[in-house]
Amino acid sequence: MARTSPALETRHVDQLRRAVGDVITPDHATYDDARRLWNAMHDRRPSIIVRPTTATKVATAVRFAREHGLEIVVRSGGHSVSTLTGPEGCLLVDLSAMRGVEVDPRTRTARVNGGALLGELDVAAQAHGLVCPVGVVGHTGVGGLTLGGGIGRLQRNFGLTIDNLTAVDLVTSDGRLVRATETEEPELFWGLRGAGWNFGIATGFEFRLQPFGPDLHRGVLTFPGNQAQDIWGVFRDYAGRAPDSLGMIFGIDRAGPDAGYRDDVVGRPIAFIAWNHSGAAEDVDRDTAPLRAGPEPLTTTIGSQPYLDVQTAHDLAFAWGTRSFIRSHYANEVRPEALDELAEHVATAPAEGSFSITALGGAIGRVAEEATAFTGRTAAFDVSADGFWTDPAQDDVMSYWCRRAMTIAGPEPGIGRYVNGNSDVGPEHTQATYGDAKMARLAALKRTWDPDNAFRVNPNVAPQPDRPSA
Ligand SMILES: Cc1cc2nc3c(=O)[nH]c(=O)nc-3n(C[C@H](O)[C@H](O)[C@H](O)COP(=O)(O)OP(=O)(O)OC[C@H]3O[C@@H](n4cnc5c(N)ncnc54)[C@H](O)[C@@H]3O)c2cc1C
Structure with missing residues (x-):
């Protein structure tokens, strides 16, 4: 079990508790629950967990950690794909007491607290027939x-989540409260959209919302695994000219026992095409016809x-306590x-392992590569292997x-990787994600906002490019 850092006296912890409120140390009954992450592979053992309720309290926690030489680790949803737990004895700023979303239907905007979950944003926005494109698990x-x-499911139509982001409220490494938008601290706003954990703790987000809903039109066609090449051909040929309203995935998986497959198919590899159509119901048949033009599907x-x-359909399948590893590139x-x-390879996976190719493009590709720190605007596909x-x-x-x-799948083409889709996050992986030019720009931003690299437990950009983080 982790101990409270010896350099830290009880009176310091008491001081912090008086200032911040909810402070959990290893001797607390709730410690093991509070330090958990979604991915049960990650064993995070902080010496202090703080659960602030305001940005000012987050700032107090940051200043405390820095005064006492404690490494800072941040948690919002706890879904971190990367194997980053922070060192034993770190201070964990857990934002789970800062949930909540407010939607203004008149301006079609949402104000989201730093610890909110996707499901909250989905529900609050849909109550007004609006949506912010986010991820696929609530x-x-x-x-x-x-x-x-x-x-996620709507990005080819409405852009990435960051393309709908209009403001971030941030606590910086020296405990200041800063707001970043296109016009206030625009360079910081650039970096926050794709490499954001490096520059502070986001206590609030503002998003533009799009009219959408209530229904999403969906389809899944499955085929024997030995037809994977043909099915990929159908998918690839259409991906480049499909309308924006069509989100599409090609994949290889194993046929599950209760999914309506013939007995001789169960347990065998299958290829599939899946789509989410976020346009008008009457266009779905026409827009998906090219995807249905291949061989006769199994299902x-x-x-x-x-x-x-749809947005909560996988919440149970991806329940907390799962073990997971993901690798991907564009x-x-x-x-x-x-x-x-x-x-x-999928057929012989020792556990649940699948391979997928997600079509990018559409609204994602119409934003210039240089416009945000996110890489991948010009890529046609995100190629991914996922294990659970x-x-x-x-x-x-x-x-x-x-x-x-x-x-x-083949050598990386060198056009970047999705940072949230990779469990490997060493310096070489971060370099492969952002490329030389963006790494240099991010390092300059880091020198301005976090010169001591206080926020380093993330896909890290070191302040000095030639001096990787510890
Ligand atoms: C089941 C599952 C489904 C997923 N689906 C998708 C998907 O559909 N689309 C997609 O794009 N990604 C998806 N992901 C990947 C996910 O976006 C990343 O793992 C993301 O970092 C998780 O954020 P979190 O706040 O839940 O995780 P956390 O573990 O809380 O945080 C992850 C990282 O972000 C930093 N961080 C979190 N919040 C803040 C904040 N407020 N301020 C500063 N730093 C912060 C943390 O320091 C940490 O480095 C999925 C992951 C899982 C496990």
């Missing part, structure tokens, strides 16, 4: 997802569902022959499985 944090970009599921139901093409090997399991004995073998899948 209990993910708005904080971590937004500061990395935000990819076909087509229909409409309330968006809010690509403009995937070698078709690799797909046969990937089907075999529960047995700790499979940690290494499943991490290896994901890395190996991406090796089979």
